Amino acid sequence: MTLQQLKKIVAFYGRFTLSFTQIGFVFRRLFWSRAATNFHGQHWVVTGASGGLGREMAMAALRGGATVTAVARSKEKLQQLVADATAVGLAAPQIEQCDVALVADTQLLLERLVASNQKIDVLVNNVGVLNDDLIITQEGKESSFVTNLLSHYQLTEGLLARNVIPRGGLVINVTSGGGYNVPLMTAPLNVVDLKKYNGVAAYGFHKRAQMVLTNFWREKYGPMGVDFYVMHPGWADTAGVQRSLPRFRKILAPILRDAHSGADTAIWLAATRPSQSPGENVWFDRKARSAHAYPHTRISNETAQSLVAYLDSHLQGVAR
Secondary structure, three states: OOHHHHHHHHHHHHHHHHHHOHHHHHHHHOOOOOOOOOOOOOEEEEEOOOOHHHHHHHHHHHHOOOEEEEEEOOHHHHHHHHHHHHHOOOOOOEEEEOOOOOHHHHHHHHHHHHHOOOOOOEEEEOOOOOOOOOOEOOOOOEHHHHHHHHHHHHHHHHHHHOOOOOOOOEEEEEOOHHHHHOOOOOHHHHOOOOOOOOHHHHHHHHHHHHHHHHHHHHHHHHHHOOEEEEEOOOOEOOHHHHHHOHHHHHHHHHHOEOHHHHHHHHHHHHHHOOOOOOOOEEEEOOEEEEOOOOHHHHOOOOOHHHHHHHHHHOOOOOOO
16 A cells, blocks of 8 residues: 555545544434424335345335335345334335346346336435455346446336336435545446456446436436435445445444434435435435535546446347
């Protein structure tokens, strides 16, 4: 590690540790008023719902009276979610087993959701993964790229194209602080060369693209009455963090956020639907904040349109 890299790391953690951990959440909630979470009559679809933040969002929606479709790869974990929900007197969520690292599997999920003839009032694109090692799917794509970004785009665009998300519907995208470190670039999104792959960097580029994509959707579909938010949960102690960032977790474990504090802003957004100013922003601890923490991430030769064209190129031949 060079001295310059060490300085960047120290500056990053010095700037964000208090804010992104449970310390920041506990402090800020002292100034919040209680928001009513009445989701009766709503149908939610939550991806990555079998654990961590997604599980908490699904349970919160159920507690608010919503009908929930929980999407995840593990059938066993989905069944456990059903058991846990009914054990505390909640309605059983509908479950959809899907490997969103595969375009074909996500397409089948899309078709099943359409065939169910249920409108989707709230779609939460929560599923995400940070892979330490390069994983190439059977479709020839880098696994985390499809999971973190392409599947979100495929599912959201497909549902909107089929009018499954109605006027008054809402899409919430769950991003990460990793996106603050990099500008929008399409070239690093789907790295399949082992010599060039860096899982942490890939994750950051996916999350930056997610921020840009959210704003693109706001401009494209806002006039149709569909709202889009991108929210940052802070640094939460999820299974993904435990698996992929063990050193980070070991140091910060006592102050990492739990699933409740990490999911809070997403639930609050769904309950209150706050207005947004034009341009990119990220919701964090119930407030719209800049999508850029550093000047260099504003500088890019890419645009939202070039990002969308890139994602479309990876879905060629897929009925949407």
